[in-house]
Amino acid sequence: MKILIIEDEKELSKSIATYLKSEDYLCEVANTFHSALAKTEQYDYDCILLDITLPGGSGLEILKELKANKKMDGVLIISAKNSLDDKVKGLTLGADDYLPKPFHLSELSARIAAIIRRKKFDGNHLVKFNCISIDTQAKIVTIYNKHLELTKKEYELLLYFVSNKKKVISKNAIAEHLWGDGMEGNNDFIYTHIKNLRKKLFDAGQIDYIKSIYGMGYKFSDI
Amino acid sequence: MKLIVKYNRANAIATVIVLLLSAICYYFFIRAVLVHQLDKNVKVEEREITNYAKENNQLPEPTNYKDEQEEFLPATDAKTLRTFSTINIFNKQQDENVSYRQLQFGVNAGNKKYKIVIRRSLEETEDLIQLILTISLAIALILLVSLFLINRFLLSKLWKPFNSTLHQIKKFNLSGKEKIDLEDSDINEFKELNDAVNIMTNQVSQDYEEIKNFTENASHEIQTPLAIIKSKLELLSQSENLKEEQMDTIQSIYETTNRLSKLNQSLILLTKIENRQFTENDEVDISDITSKHLNNFEELITAKQINLSKDIKADVKLIINEDLAQILIVNLITNAIKHNYDDGCIQITLTTQSLNIFNTGIPLISNPSALFERFKKDKVTSDSLGLGLSIVKKICDRYNFDIKYSYADSIHATTINF
Numbered sequence: 001m002k003i004l005i006i007e008d009e010k011e012l013s014k015s016i017a018t019y020l021k022s023e024d025y026l027c028e029v030a031n032t033f034h035s036a037l038a039k040t041e042q043y044d045y046d047c048i049l050l051d052i053t054l055p056g057g058s059g060l061e062i063l064k065e066l067k068a069n070k071k072m073d074g075v076l077i078i079s080a081k082n083s084l085d086d087k088v089k090g091l092t093l094g095a096d097d098y099l100p101k102p103f104h105l106s107e108l109s110a111r112i113a114a115i116i117r118r119k120k121f122d123g124n125h126l127v128k129f130n131c132i133s134i135d136t137q138a139k140i141v142t143i144y145n146k147h148l149e150l151t152k153k154e155y156e157l158l159l160y161f162v163s164n165k166k167k168v169i170s171k172n173a174i175a176e177h178l179w180g181d182g183m184e185g186n187n188d189f190i191y192t193h194i195k196n197l198r199k200k201l202f203d204a205g206q207i208d209y210i211k212s213i214y215g216m217g218y219k220f221s222d223i
Numbered sequence: 224m225k226l227i228v229k230y231n232r233a234n235a236i237a238t239v240i241v242l243l244l245s246a247i248c249y250y251f252f253i254r255a256v257l258v259h260q261l262d263k264n265v266k267v268e269e270r271e272i273t274n275y276a277k278e279n280n281q282l283p284e285p286t287n288y289k290d291e292q293e294e295f296l297p298a299t300d301a302k303t304l305r306t307f308s309t310i311n312i313f314n315k316q317q318d319e320n321v322s323y324r325q326l327q328f329g330v331n332a333g334n335k336k337y338k339i340v341i342r343r344s345l346e347e348t349e350d351l352i353q354l355i356l357t358i359s360l361a362i363a364l365i366l367l368v369s370l371f372l373i374n375r376f377l378l379s380k381l382w383k384p385f386n387s388t389l390h391q392i393k394k395f396n397l398s399g400k401e402k403i404d405l406e407d408s409d410i411n412e413f414k415e416l417n418d419a420v421n422i423m424t425n426q427v428s429q430d431y432e433e434i435k436n437f438t439e440n441a442s443h444e445i446q447t448p449l450a451i452i453k454s455k456l457e458l459l460s461q462s463e464n465l466k467e468e469q470m471d472t473i474q475s476i477y478e479t480t481n482r483l484s485k486l487n488q489s490l491i492l493l494t495k496i497e498n499r500q501f502t503e504n505d506e507v508d509i510s511d512i513t514s515k516h517l518n519n520f521e522e523l524i525t526a527k528q529i530n531l532s533k534d535i536k537a538d539v540k541l542i543i544n545e546d547l548a549q550i551l552i553v554n555l556i557t558n559a560i561k562h563n564y565d566d567g568c569i570q571i572t573l574t575t576q577s578l579n580i581f582n583t584g585i586p587l588i589s590n591p592s593a594l595f596e597r598f599k600k601d602k603v604t605s606d607s608l609g610l611g612l613s614i615v616k617k618i619c620d621r622y623n624f625d626i627k628y629s630y631a632d633s634i635h636a637t638t639i640n641f
Contacts, residue, residue, distance in 0.1 A: 015454030080446040101485050102450030111536045153522045168460045192526040215470040
């Protein structure tokens with residue numbers, strides 16, 4: 001999977017690249033408008049992370065260029081300008097998603113995975129982790145071909161974990177992913193969901209994948 | 224007190240005092256002049272009598288009219304003192320005192336000494352004075368009334384530019400886009416005032432705009448370093464073999480960074496609402512939004528074993544910015560859940576007129592109305608910014624919704640009347 005990170009803040013693009021590389025993505029970075037334009041013209045990417053404010057031009061111009069050239073790259077806008085104008089503009093211009101800065105890397109990774117899944121044309125909407133198989137279109141989870149009954153939030157939680165496997169995910173990131181802004185800090189709510197999910201996976205014959213990481217959050221891992 | 228009233232009052236008092244004083248002076252002056260004239264006539268009479276007595280060695284016939292009386296009396300003293308005086312004599316016919324000017328003097332006629340008394344009635348003089356005074360008082364009164372009326376109309380006309388300027392200043396809204404529009408005046412003072420007001424409002428608007436832009440830019444610029452810190456911390460937390468102590472530290476920095484970022488975003492949002500930067504208003508289905516968000520929190524509500532009862536009328540539509548509508552509803556719902564306790568209850572009623580949310584929760588310590596103020600929170604919990612309700616209030620103010628909050632019998636009640 002090839003990802004292009006168009007972001008002028010070098011430190012931020014470095015962090016993103018490091019995180020995504022550990023998830024087995026191939027990452028390229030463009031720090032200016034012109035280098036970004038050159039790269040998008042030359043290569044195809046599975047997903048492009050696009051900052052709006054760039055030295056040399058607006059990220060929205062790059063998006064327009066992509067759409068004019070009928071490129072099929074997925075586009076995720078990451079902008080410090082949490083202005084709704086940019087969001088609406090970006091999405092109407094054909095961006096797949098919008099994530100305001102500052103974001104959780106785990107959230108970014110989950111959004112990228114979702115975009116890439118949606119962009120796939122072979123109809124493969126399956127996300128697999130060991131014997132857990134998640135059909136992201138039908139929103140069904142099966143273990144050993146047996147249907148696993150999950151509530152909506154448990155399903156979202158599992159998908160989020162699998163999209164960030166072997167990563168420590170903070171409770172705040174989980175809370176924000178599940179309920180959006182306003183619910184962070186209420187860790188007991190998350191705990192209830194995690195407990196239920198854990199139990200259901202265990203009952204389906206799985207080992208305990210969800211590890212509590214002291215003080216920080218959770219990690220979904222089979223080791 | 225209005226300027227015009229104060230001015231008129233002072234004016235009236237001054238005019239009345241001056242008129243009264245001048246009337247008194249006038250009375251005495253005219254009286255003096257008239258009496259002097261009368262005395263002159265009396266003196267002419269005296270000379271005639273004296274001359275007649277000298278030439279004829281006898282006195283003439285005394286005249287005796289109502290207003291002109293002469294008395295010739297044989298003198299008892301050696302010499303009669305010549306004196307002028309004013310006396311009152313009771314008139315039986317008219318049943319009143321009549322004033323007379325009287326001169327007495329001595330005359331020798333035919334070796335006899337006489338005391339002559341000449342009296343002239345002052346009645347006519349008094350009548351004249353009275354008439355003159357009445358006329359002058361009438362004129363004074365007319366003058367007073369006309370002055371009052373002129374002042375009234377003239378002043379209100381003169382002050383019109385001032386009042387118009389005042390009205391404009393009162394109407395002036397810093398966050399509004401329209402500039403102050405002052406009426407031209409040909410009066411220098413008001414011209415100066417208008418110029419000063421124009422300069423001041425322009426300056427203030429400009430400063431306001433600059434501060435607004437600065438705040439907005441600063442807030443946006445802060446998000447990028449925050450994003451870097453956050454991403455670095457997230458990477459750092461992936462490291463193997465972290466000690467518990469280090470994990471604690473990382474987590475604490477991470478949470479604080481989150482808080483800072485949320486705080487910043489909330490403040491930007493508040494400023495934007497205040498500056499009326501959410502301009503696109505559409506017909507938004509509030510029922511839909513409410514149901515959607517309640518649905519989103521459904522599992523959370525179940526997990527907390529909160530009893531939710533909802534009565535949401537379908538197709539409740541408002542002309543509002545959709546994003547603000549979402550923020551409004553989400554903030555209210557999350558508040559009702561967050562500040563609730565296990566086994567509590569939430570009751571949400573939506574009608575075309577109002578949205579009512581009743582929920583159980585920890586009793587309120589502070590003043591309910593203070594909750595809408597920024598950074599007011601009832602408990603010291605670090606996970607709450609204390610901006611949620613002030614955002615709700617700002618949105619309600621923006622669309623002239625009436626929001627009420629009350630707490631009674633462990634039930635928090637929030638009502639928004641659209």
